[in-house]
Structures are given as C-alpha cells and as structure tokens.
Amino acid sequence: MPHFVALKEAVFPFNKLYGSDLILGPEMKSTGEVMGIARTLGLAFFKAQTACFNPIKNKGLIFVSVKDKDKEEACVLMKRLVELGFELCATEGTHKALEKAGVKSLKVLKISEGRPNIMDLMMNGEISMAINTSDHKSQDDAKLIRASVLKNHVSYFTTLSAIEVLLLALEESSQKDELLALQDYLK
Template sequence: LINVDNHLGPEMKSTGEVLGVAGTLEEALYKGLIGAGYKMRKRDGVFITVRNSDKAEIGEIAKKYYDLGFRIYATEGTADVLKKYGIDAVSVKKIHESKTNNTLTLIESGKIQYVISTSAKGRIPSRDSVKIRRKTVERNIPCLTSLDTANALADCLKSHYSQHSTELIDINHMREEKLMLKFTKMQGIGNDYIYCSTFDQEISNPEALAVRLSDRHFGIGGDGIILVCPSKVADAKMKMYNLDGSEGK
C-alpha cells in the first residue's frame, strides 16, 4: 500500500502471532523472532530514532547493541542521549536537512541491519518518521517500533542460541514433567566441562542443552558439555559441544 505507515497500533500488534516453545525465555524468544521472519544478523549497523518520551529508556537498550559490536547510527537528538551512555553514535541528518547524506540514504547504503523507530505514528506521508519506516519495508530491514521488542531482540542476539542450537519441540508430544539429568562437572588447567552419559539416558538435542547448561548465571556453568556415548570399537566415545552449541572438532 502506497504512503501507509507500518507503525502498528495496539489492535494490530497481536495479529499474525508466532509461538516459541523452549526451556528458557531467551530460546523461546529466539524461536519466535525467527518464526516472524527475523534473520538475527549480528553485524553492521543499527539506526535509532526515538520520540522524546522514550529517550530515558533507549540508552540501556542501545548499549546492548553497542556491546555486541554493532555500529550505532542515530538522529541528532537521540545521538546526544546515547553519548551519555558511552555510546559513540554516528549522528545522521534528517531528510530535510540534507539531500545526499540523510536517514534515507543511510538505510539505502546497506550499512543497516535493524532500525529502531518509535516516533509518533501518523498518516502524513511527508513526515520523516513515516518515510523512514516505509524505506525499511522496501529494503526488507526489520523496523522495531516498540522498545520492548528492541530490548527482546538485543537479548536474543546476546544469547548463544542459533538456528542450529535450538531444540525442536513437537507440541503434540510435550513432556508433562521435567526430566532428571545425570551429570558430572569436571575441570582441569582452566577448562571446565559438564559430562553426561548416554548409556542410561537419552539426550535428544545436545546443541540446545550445551547453550542452556553452560550459562554461568542461569545454568550449571562451563565451557560446554561432553557426552559419553557407546562405541563399537572401544569402551566409550565422547562428543563435545561448545557453549554456543557448536560441535567441537
């Protein structure tokens, strides 16, 4: 639709829902965002422009993206706020301030992976905020119009989850109770791993389990997990999974 603002109102935010089921909030959010079409890229830049009422909250959220290694771009007023949080934000001119170097040309440059825009919703096509959000649709760039969503996305990007380390759950056969996992944690010369035997227990998704258990704040804590598995040529064999869910080589 031409000249229509893609900023969603409350009545439309619950339309087209996706479901993410997991053992942790971060993994469930990751699944939900992937299901909604997000590519979950962790490179290049994030462009931020927020209304005055959101400037008190945007600093902590932007800091998460900055700490992940994203280059932060912002309109002048937002950039001034972000610099107070130690964020070296690149100030970008508004559309009417420059014809060759402004927010639209930045979005068209290919440097931006995410746009956070909470400027007031409106039906006036000439507004900068409407033009920016329209341009993100044309360029297929995720445009976050809510600080809650922007914060949730940052937390998911910060986690070690990926499409290869999330557990596939059949909602038709979900467990009614939690399973008891037998493990032993061992450490040596600065490395610590969580050992699990598969001789007497089944571990269906070691990639997701490695991410969850290796978390030193909310899991057991470690550099990864090691599965002790049956072998046809020896007493046992081991499979190692790093804390990001990737299999050790």
Template structure:
C-alpha cells in the same frame, strides 16, 4: 524519540555487548554520546543526504529503532518504516519492543543456540 536516557540505555547496552555500532539522528546521537556510547550522526530525510533512508537502501543498517514522540515525528517516520519493511530490515517502534529485541539479540550472542526440527521432539 530516543532521547530518554534510561530507555535508551536499556536498549543500547545489550546491543553494545553484541557488537553493534550505532547510527542515529541528531537528538539520539547526542543522547548516545552523553551515555558514552560511540555513534555516527546521520541526517533525517528532510535535512538532506546522506540520510537514514539512504543507509537502509544501501544495506548499511541492520536494525531500525524509531520511537516517534509527537505527531510530526510519526509522520516523518512513515517513510523510513516503509523502506525498512520493503528491504527486510527489522524495525521497532515501541520502547518495550526495542528492549525485547535488544535483550533477545544479546542472548543469542551470549550462548549457542541448538536448533531441532519439531519432528525430533516427537521421534521415537
């Protein structure tokens, strides 16, 4: 669960700097609000519609971070994970993975990336 404020803050701060907005289910939405981060609360699948899965299906979500805590949460997360993967939406299920992704996204927004073909490095 993303209700651990220290862990949550380490993920959202870089994403805020990169211009992301946040959609979260109730517990995470409250934790974001407590941190002063604007967000939109959305229902879990079992709570009705529209829910997080609907937003993934409608291509309204670009990145999913789902850190299930207990066994029930892990079962609930299976469908959103499947939908995210089927629709090419990046999906992170661990705090270190989400932190690394957030840091990488922020780094891409902070500086220009110069791409070269590998052949360019070996050209004479």
C-alpha cells in the same frame, strides 16, 4: 515452573502492500500469527521474529531514533547493543543523548534534513536493524523511515520493551536449542 516459553506474534501483510505504514491502525488486520517456542524468552522471541519475516541480525549497523521520553532508557539498552558488537547511527537528538551517556554512535541526517540521510543508508544495505519510537513531532520522517524499512527488508522495532527482549534474544542466540515437535513440549 514451565520447561518452555511460547511467544505469539501477529503477522501483517506489510510486504505485500507497497506503501503501507508499519504503525497499526484499527483498520489493519493481521493475516495470521506465528509462535516461537523455546527454553527461554529470548530464544522464543528470536524464533517468532524469524517466522514473521523480521529476522534478528547478530551484527551490523543499527539505526536508532527515539522520542524524548524514551531517550534515557534507550541509552542503557543501546549501550548493551554496542557491548554485543553492534554499531549505532542515530538522528541528532538521539545521537546527542547517546553521546552524553557515553555510547558511541554516528550522527545521521533525518530525511527532511538533506542527504545523505537514513534512507540512503537503508537503500545501500548498510542498516541491519532499525529502532524507532516516534512522536507526533517527527511523524512525517517516521512514516518515510517505516516505508524504507519495508522496501529494504530491514528488521524494525518500535518499542523499548521489544528492545529488552531483543537483547535477551541476542544474548541467548548462541545457545543450542533443540528442535522438538510441539507435542514433545507437553511431555
């Protein structure tokens, strides 16, 4: 049984390429990778996200917009985020699903629905993290949201599996993790 978990994360130059899209295509190449290493998966994820400039906040307002097939599982995960002290805002479909599941959220307009919308909240610094699993129906809005995330330095997650590990990171982030040299992990 290992005494540590090492998690590798690719680093992409999104912050250097204004207007680039966070959705990876075959032409996008990483500029390197970072490693988070810790006693637990959550702490390793926390370190890796911090190292690749996607820091995990431990409070604030989280924007949520998920595709239909993700809504049921997302509601369970979002409930856990609320239990950890976060507030949620969501686009109409996600807001309705959260409401039906008993998870409190504020309804926010999509970009195409008028103002004030999610981009306004990001520009005002009101969003601490964004969770967006988009489908083909909402591609235009999703692309604008991703651009706003980059421009406003909002931490961004695009899969429910990343949210599961994010929850571990948040739950474990209060634990002390000693600072060790890499070779110390191999002793």
